[in-house]
Amino acid sequence: MNWNILNSEAQLEAIKQESADQPVMIFKHSTRCSISAMALSRMERNWKEEAGIKPYYLDLISYRSLSNKIADEFDIDHQSPQVLLIQDGKCVYDASHMSISFDDLKQQVAA
Structure with a gap:
């Protein structure tokens, strides 16, 4: 799995634009949490590149303000860990904790 590191607010606009061409996943990870x-x-074990989803990784301990900005920008509640699926500039799916599943992401993309 080839993560794209998310570490600046400027990337959010680029992600919105990218999501018009292909689905984008943001994985908000807490490096201090065993559940995360x-x-x-x-996610990494089940990942399949052919799903066509571009993955972004956010270390939310190091970039907490960016994590909060993502919650505001996409109008979702902050969770940790959390996965967001962005399509056409909007969050169309989010899951947290043990609900995070690559298969669920694929189903959302196919819907």
Whole structure:
């Protein structure tokens, strides 16, 4: 899995624009949380590039203000860990904790 590191607010506009051409996933990860580590590991083990989803990784401990900006920008409640699926500039799906699933992401993209 080839993560794109998300570490600046300027990237949010680019992500919105990218999401017009292909779905974009943002994985908000807490490096201090064992549940987040487990969700990240499951995502990486199940990831398939052919799904056509561009993955972004956010270390929300290091970039907490950016994590809050994402919640505001896409009108979702902040969770940790959390996955957001962005299509056409909008968050069309989000999941947190043990609800994070690559299969669910694929189903959302196919819908």
